Amino acid sequence: MSRKSATAAGRHTIRDVAARAKVSPSTVSRVLGGSYPVSTATRARVMRAVRELDYVADARARAIAGSETGPVAFVLDDITGPSFAHVAQGVEREAARLGLLSLVCTTDGDAERELALVELMRAQRAAAVILVGGVADSPAYRERMGRIAKSLSSAGSRLVLCGRPPFTDGAPATVIEYDNEGGAYAITSHLLSMGHRRILFLGGVPGNTTAQGRERGFRAALAAYGIDPPPALVVPGDFTRESGHRRVGEALAAGLSFSAVFATSDMVAAGALTVLHEAGVSVPGDVSLVGYDDIPFARDLHPPLTTVHVPYEELGRTAVRTALSRRPDSADERIMLGTHVVVRGSVRQLGPRGGVGEKKGRGGGGTA
Amino acid sequence: MSRKSATAAGRHTIRDVAARAKVSPSTVSRVLGGSYPVSTATRARVMRAVRELDYVADARARAIAGSETGPVAFVLDDITGPSFAHVAQGVEREAARLGLLSLVCTTDGDAERELALVELMRAQRAAAVILVGGVADSPAYRERMGRIAKSLSSAGSRLVLCGRPPFTDGAPATVIEYDNEGGAYAITSHLLSMGHRRILFLGGVPGNTTAQGRERGFRAALAAYGIDPPPALVVPGDFTRESGHRRVGEALAAGLSFSAVFATSDMVAAGALTVLHEAGVSVPGDVSLVGYDDIPFARDLHPPLTTVHVPYEELGRTAVRTALSRRPDSADERIMLGTHVVVRGSVRQLGPRGGVGEKKGRGGGGTA
DNA sequence: GTGAAAGCGCTAACAC
DNA sequence: GTGTTAGCGCTTTCAC
Numbered sequence: 001m002s003r004k005s006a007t008a009a010g011r012h013t014i015r016d017v018a019a020r021a022k023v024s025p026s027t028v029s030r031v032l033g034g035s036y037p038v039s040t041a042t043r044a045r046v047m048r049a050v051r052e053l054d055y056v057a058d059a060r061a062r063a064i065a066g067s068e069t070g071p072v073a074f075v076l077d078d079i080t081g082p083s084f085a086h087v088a089q090g091v092e093r094e095a096a097r098l099g100l101l102s103l104v105c106t107t108d109g110d111a112e113r114e115l116a117l118v119e120l121m122r123a124q125r126a127a128a129v130i131l132v133g134g135v136a137d138s139p140a141y142r143e144r145m146g147r148i149a150k151s152l153s154s155a156g157s158r159l160v161l162c163g164r165p166p167f168t169d170g171a172p173a174t175v176i177e178y179d180n181e182g183g184a185y186a187i188t189s190h191l192l193s194m195g196h197r198r199i200l201f202l203g204g205v206p207g208n209t210t211a212q213g214r215e216r217g218f219r220a221a222l223a224a225y226g227i228d229p230p231p232a233l234v235v236p237g238d239f240t241r242e243s244g245h246r247r248v249g250e251a252l253a254a255g256l257s258f259s260a261v262f263a264t265s266d267m268v269a270a271g272a273l274t275v276l277h278e279a280g281v282s283v284p285g286d287v288s289l290v291g292y293d294d295i296p297f298a299r300d301l302h303p304p305l306t307t308v309h310v311p312y313e314e315l316g317r318t319a320v321r322t323a324l325s326r327r328p329d330s331a332d333e334r335i336m337l338g339t340h341v342v343v344r345g346s347v348r349q350l351g352p353r354g355g356v357g358e359k360k361g362r363g364g365g366g367t368a
Numbered sequence: 369m370s371r372k373s374a375t376a377a378g379r380h381t382i383r384d385v386a387a388r389a390k391v392s393p394s395t396v397s398r399v400l401g402g403s404y405p406v407s408t409a410t411r412a413r414v415m416r417a418v419r420e421l422d423y424v425a426d427a428r429a430r431a432i433a434g435s436e437t438g439p440v441a442f443v444l445d446d447i448t449g450p451s452f453a454h455v456a457q458g459v460e461r462e463a464a465r466l467g468l469l470s471l472v473c474t475t476d477g478d479a480e481r482e483l484a485l486v487e488l489m490r491a492q493r494a495a496a497v498i499l500v501g502g503v504a505d506s507p508a509y510r511e512r513m514g515r516i517a518k519s520l521s522s523a524g525s526r527l528v529l530c531g532r533p534p535f536t537d538g539a540p541a542t543v544i545e546y547d548n549e550g551g552a553y554a555i556t557s558h559l560l561s562m563g564h565r566r567i568l569f570l571g572g573v574p575g576n577t578t579a580q581g582r583e584r585g586f587r588a589a590l591a592a593y594g595i596d597p598p599p600a601l602v603v604p605g606d607f608t609r610e611s612g613h614r615r616v617g618e619a620l621a622a623g624l625s626f627s628a629v630f631a632t633s634d635m636v637a638a639g640a641l642t643v644l645h646e647a648g649v650s651v652p653g654d655v656s657l658v659g660y661d662d663i664p665f666a667r668d669l670h671p672p673l674t675t676v677h678v679p680y681e682e683l684g685r686t687a688v689r690t691a692l693s694r695r696p697d698s699a700d701e702r703i704m705l706g707t708h709v710v711v712r713g714s715v716r717q718l719g720p721r722g723g724v725g726e727k728k729g730r731g732g733g734g735t736a
Numbered sequence: 737g738t739g740a741a742a743g744c745g746c747t748a749a750c751a752c
Numbered sequence: 753g754t755g756t757t758a759g760c761g762c763t764t765t766c767a768c
Contacts, residue, residue: 011522011523054519056487056519057491058432058493059488059491059492060428060492061428064426064428064429071471078457079447079457080453080454082453085447085448085450085453088447089446089447092447092472092474101488102471102472102473103469103472104460104470104471104472105460105469106460106464119424120427122424123427124427124469125426125427125428151422154379155379241664241665241668270668271668273668273670274667274672277670296635297609297638297665299642300609300638300639300642301668301669302641302642302670
């Protein structure tokens with residue numbers, strides 16, 4: 001009974017096991033560590049002691065003494081958003097495959113908190129810190145995050161920007177993006193090709209990089225048709241269903257005229273669709289609607305939602321895989337995942353020639 | 369230059385900081401630890417060194433040396449399920465509020481993996497291990513998990529069963545449930561009171577405790593009306609939208625007759641609704657539909673889904689709060705959160721008097 | 737093969 | 753106030 005022999009609570013140490021098996025702590029360590037020659041008899045004795053004591057080695061002590069790699073840290077706005085949840089899934093799956101644990105933290109969109117969390121993750125010696133989703137992208141913020149990226153990098157870790165543009169000052173980061181602008185361009189073009197000209201654009205938080213990308217794509221597509229969207233038809237908001245509901249309600253109340261709605265997320269589209277239904281506006285009969293994200297639910301809306309597919313889970317998987325593979329810290333990776341529009345039933349052909357696609361479609365106009 | 373002075377990579381230790389500030393490591397520790405008298409001058413020197421070296425103390429070493437508490441571990445089937453995501457949110461929020469990190473692991477419904485993960489969390493010295501969602505509840509599984517619960521408990525940690533029944537053999541666990549049976553009973557009664565008698569029940573994975581609870585409630589409500597559901601109308605499945613889509617499709621193809629569908633999750637209801645639409649069956653005109661969970665999306669279905677509200681986020685918050693508050697390990701807590709039906713537009717009154725108001729009806733009540 | 741000793745990076749107890 | 757000395761629970765030389 002040298003130190004506290006811990007017979008009481010189940011908090012045994014490797015020494016307790018050693019004593020019980022009548023070997024030295026090192027031997028216990030070797031047995032547990034696997035890969036090391038230990039005589040069968042000793043191994044058996046040790047294992048028995050481990051079982052009897054219900055011993056599990058402290059992973060933190062282990063990590064400190066040996067050089068085990070830390071967990072993967074995952075920082076996002078809100079784990080409740082369907083698309084983010086899929087990224088989380090990708091991250092967790094891939095991390096688990098690599099034998100790593102996943103730490104998850106949410107910021108509620110607070111940039112300050114995000115910075116603090118990333119520092120916290122650095123203290124945890126995370127193998128990689130993955131930031132998901134757009135941000136309010138102020139220069140000051142970038143500068144600070146850039147510095148943290150450097151610290152992380154020089155400590156052998158890695159900052160991963162997921163669905164967010166790279167640093168401009170060359171701070172080290174792995175960035176996995178998806179084509180927000182391209183997707184928005186494509187689906188806007190789809191709307192345009194179906195004859196829609198007055199499109200109500202339900203944007204995201206101003207300043208948010210994701211929102212900006214989608215708006216850029218929208219504007220570019222319109223510009224290609226020589227259209228300059230009326231300011232009244234481009235309204236900011238956030239990515240929630242409530243936001244879609246409210247803003248379309250307001251547009252309707254204001255008597256705005258439009259034949260289509262481009263919601264910058266499927267959640268927003270869902271809210272928009274509901275308020276349209278409530279107002280007795282037929283979709284796509286009177287107004288066409290498109291979303292962005294292609295969450296599983298999109299196909300259960302009525303009509304099924306035409307939207308832009310984003311490979312969220314792959315985004316997550318790629319993030320951890322890329323961050324952890326390349327030890328040669330050489331060129332900073334920058335990967336762009338593709339997006340594509342998936343046509344379902346929420347857009348109809350506008351104009352004299354009617355009928356298109358699986359759903360109906362006849363002439364008709366916008367909404368008051 | 370005693371040991372590796374680590375001037376190279378950013379991996380500085382407390383000794384590097386101490387050297388640079390010309391103080392002892394303990395002093396650095398005291399400065400960083402806060403609450404301890406240190407002269408202003410020294411503190412300033414130390415902080416400067418910390419800043420210059422971009423030093424962040426290793427949280428693991430810290431935890432080992434002092435006695436900091438471990439993270440909260442959160443183990444669930446699939447983080448992608450909308451309801452689980454809300455539990456996750458509750459857990460993360462509450463953990464953050466308490467200054468704890470959240471570790472998240474998914475099992476994909478694999479009981480074996482779940483057991484392994486819980487052991488892993490024990491190695492991490494998690495402050496609490498939260499298990500979410502129903503399980504295939506075999507006696508062997510229970511026995512094993514019960515043993516783990518004991519180990520956890522005697523190591524000062526805590527197993528939390530969230531939305532899952534307590535151990536029967538008295539293994540220590542905090543259990544936070546919600547009333548699956550009561551909710552199912554209530555919404556079935558609602559259907560019954562609206563005149564529905566032939567109800568297609570879309571169950572969950574057989575053996576899953578959540579699925580069982582909901583089915584019990586369903587049967588109990590029918591029994592109260594003297595009805596014994598025809599076996600053909602009670603079909604198992606899982607909690608995905610695909611499952612709902614497929615099973616209702618099959619029921620339709622088989623020519624089964626029913627006036628209402630009880631989907632045991634909103635996701636299932638969504639799939640069911642879509643296939644009903646596809647088949648030209650009007651909801652609630654021809655067939656009424658109810659779900660379970662009240663995910664945000666439920667109100668964006670068309671018609672808006674009548675369903676059972678479950679306080680998922682509160683479930684998560686309560687789980688960590690309860691597990692971490694009571695140190696007096698005395699009576700094992702068992703909390704039951706209430707559920708209630710929220711009537712929207714997917715159920716109509718059956719019988720001579722037709723009519724389909726958006727909001728009509730009232731809830732049926734009672735608990736098994 | 738196995739044990740003793742020397743760390744890992746940190747905090748805490750004990751001096752002065 | 754601050755440095756010194758012991759640990760925390762583990763792994764890893766380095767001997768034998």
